[in-house]
Amino acid sequence: MSKHKKKYFVTEFCEMNNLKPNELYGVLRRHPELARSLKINLRGQRKIDEESAKSVLAFLRKDKLEKGGGDRKKCISGIADEINILAAQVDDLRKEVKNLQCENERLKKFLGREKKVSRKNKAIASAVLKTLGRDYLPGDEKRLAEYLSSCNDFKIFMDSRIEKA
Numbered sequence: 001m002s003k004h005k006k007k008y009f010v011t012e013f014c015e016m017n018n019l020k021p022n023e024l025y026g027v028l029r030r031h032p033e034l035a036r037s038l039k040i041n042l043r044g045q046r047k048i049d050e051e052s053a054k055s056v057l058a059f060l061r062k063d064k065l066e067k068g069g070g071d072r073k074k075c076i077s078g079i080a081d082e083i084n085i086l087a088a089q090v091d092d093l094r095k096e097v098k099n100l101q102c103e104n105e106r107l108k109k110f111l112g113r114e115k116k117v118s119r120k121n122k123a124i125a126s127a128v129l130k131t132l133g134r135d136y137l138p139g140d141e142k143r144l145a146e147y148l149s150s151c152n153d154f155k156i157f158m159d160s161r162i163e164k165a
């Protein structure tokens with residue numbers, strides 16, 4: 001360590017750290033080892049060295065924490081309220097996610113049915129194209145059914161399905 005420690009005037013130190021001189025002297029009263037580090041110059045101004053100043057600030061912080069128990073309780077209750085609010089929001093979001101999942105499942109089922117209908121329509125359209133030689137038009141199901149009912153192979157196929165049922 002160097003011989004020359006940095007020293008602050010007490011008033012200057014209090015202004016830099018937003019302290020009242022009474023607070024500083026209260027800490028020095030409770031801790032005599034820090035009070036011994038105070039030096040007085042020829043003009044009668046008190047000076048405190050850098051290490052003692054750091055120690056004083058540490059003791060003041062500790063005192064504020066001990067006295068601020070009420071503030072801590074308020075802070076803790078505020079945090080607890082916030083936790084409860086967030087928990088309620090989480091529950092709401094979970095319900096919303098469940099609803100969205102159910103809706104998603106319903107849509108998947110609907111799309112599956114639509115795909116089946118689409119396949120059926122494509123099969124009808126291809127049958128119309130083969131039998132009638134043109135694109136599908138509304139009402140072609142009747143014409144196709146008439147055509148198939150006149151075919152012997154289709155009659156045999158339908159009769160075998162009826163017997164199985």
